[in-house]
Amino acid sequence: MTPVQSPDFGSSSVDELASLRALLACPECRSTLSWTPDEATCGHCSARYPIEDGIPVLIANRALADHDELDHERGHQHVASDSHKERQAAHFDREMAAEFEITRPHGAAPLYTWLLREKFRRAVAPLGARLDGQTVLVVCGGSGMDAEFLHELGAVVITSDISIGAARRARERARRGGFRLLSIVADVERLPAADASVDLVYVHDGLHHLERPESGIAEMARVGRAVSITEPAQAAGTRLAVTLGLALSREESGNVVARLRPQAISAELERSGFRTISRGRYLMYYRHEPGRIFRALSRRGLFLAARTSWRAGNAVFSRFGNKMNVVAKRINR
Secondary structure, eight states: OOOOSOOOOOGGGHHHHHHHHTTBBOTTTOOBEEEOSSEEEETTTOOEEEEETTEEBOOSOGGGGGOOGGGGGGGGGGOOOOOHHHHHHHHHHHHHHHHHHHHTTTTSOHHHHHHHHHHHHHHHGGGOSOOTTOEEEEESOTTSHHHHHHHHTTOEEEEEESOHHHHHHHHHHHHHHTOOOEEEEOBTTBOSBOTTOBSEEEEESOGGGSSOHHHHHHHHHHHBSEEEEEEEBSSHHHHHHHHTTSSOSBOTTSOBOOOBOHHHHHHHHHHTTEEEEEEEEEOOOOOSSOOHHHHHHTSTTHHHHHHHHHHHHHHHHGGGOSEEEEEEEEOOO
16 A cells, blocks of 8 residues: 555545534434534533544543554563563564554455455445445444445445544555545444434444444444444354364453354344345455465465355355354335
């Protein structure tokens, strides 16, 4: 990804920024926010939310935003020594991890990139070939990879994560890529938006971090006119992956990794007034950072064979898949 001129909202795009901010609301009472360069204030409950480095922090407990998944990268979270060299190594590894999050899948092994884009394709294809002009709120959006994919389809994107570090990386991704998005800090269980205020609420591998994923699903349904959910599935493939050590049953924090059932998600959305337009499982595996195997399989000739094998495997065994997605639209009344 080549650095280009910053796409930050300048004078020519003030209206665009204002229209995106107008979609946001107080996460506590869902009332309208008023904006200054330094903070957003609720006109009803008077709650105040800071704007840090241009990023609105729209959560009640500001301290939650300081947690960052990068702090768990590469095993350095447990380094207790004050050794200067160890601190340097931890800092370098964290910077390398941050750079990877900002740029992936650009520059990665082609097979890795193809698999990530295939997951995304399955998540949005039921909604049509393009999303031109549609407003999309990405929840648990991390460092903005899915926000970039959505922008490529013409969507107007707000990407959110509870980590301000992730929000900053998403903004940096947009700066380097030369596209606009609004990056905010928000909690998927208390979204800062009014009811049915955005065209699509999108999540990719975020709800399984929650103690109660259904609370995040309910908030997505409240805010969106359409919902796309891609998460780890409760399935034979998942159980096998855990047994083989290819997937975790618990995160490093100790939380159980929630595996979801597409039928249960559809039922939850339908109770909230949605109609399921796509639902299913499929097989998917890649390491968070691609290694030598993915580079080898991305060589000329092997790449085509790997894709063909993946498609053939899913044609036969998708019902046992470790990944699931559900796409639903609000029923107009």
